[in-house]
Amino acid sequence: MKSQIHLIRHGITEGNQRRLYYGAADIPLAEEGVQRLKELVKEGIYPQAEEGDxxxxxxxxxxxxxALIYGEREHETIPQLREMEFGDFEMKSYEDxxxxPEYVEWISDKSGxxxxxxxxxxxxxSTRISEGLRILRGKHQLKELxxxxxxKEAVSVVVCHGGTIASIMEECFPGRREHFFKWIPDPGHGYTLNLEKSDIVTYEIF
Structure with a gap:
């Protein structure tokens, strides 16, 4: 059986505009983000998911x-797929x-x-996102059944975060990109994961 999981990065926020570290901060979309998502919907870039979870x-x-892409939909939340939490560095920029000293030490670390x-x-x-992906795949398998x-084809749509998506893609397709950050899609964009017999085999960019 073939199926698909669509990973969509949320739209532009103040954090993107000001180049801030933010993950746990529960900030809304910026007006620019709202308008850009509406434009992308009109362009028809998003996968169809009428029967999706x-x-x-x-x-x-x-x-x-x-809500902006697919309308008001019943949906579940997977908190394990939240963005990286930056603690005391939340909502602050490199210039800030x-x-x-703690920041310099943190960004200098190569071990992870x-x-x-x-x-x-x-x-x-990465460990938390792996757990979130495991949960997601379990729910998707129930949809397949x-x-x-x-x-019909089983479809799951996940709206999450740039770092989350990059971590998932790095896990699913190791060695396909030179660096973690190259997996991060632009706001409002993402990837379609194509599955066969519940295994993730290829991806498409949208």
Missing amino acids: FYTSGLRRTEQTL LKEV NAASPGGESIAGF SVRHSG
Whole structure:
């Protein structure tokens, strides 16, 4: 059986506009983000998902993005798919932090094990996203079972975050990109994961 999981990054926020570190901060979409999503909907870039199951990370920017793209939909939240938490660095920019010793130490770490004060390490974030992906795939498999004899394709739509999507793609397609950050889609864009017999085999960009 073939099926699809669509991963969509939320629209533009103040955090994107001001180039801030933000993950746990529950900020809404900026007006620019709302307008850009409406434009992308008109361009028809989003996969059809009339019979799909819908998920968000539970943060406002993902809830708003889902509603703008697909309308008000019943959906579940998967908190494990939230963005990386930056602790004391939340809603601050490089310029705000560049002379803070804890920040300098954090960005200089190459092991992935250093955490921002009150926040997550890269390793801890990756572990959490792996758990979120496991939960998502389990729910998607239930969808596959529910449509097995209907002739329809199982579809799941997940609205989450840039770092979350990059971590998922890096796990599913190791070695396909040179660097984690190259997997991060633009706001409002994302990837379609194509599955065969519940295994993720290829992807498409939208």
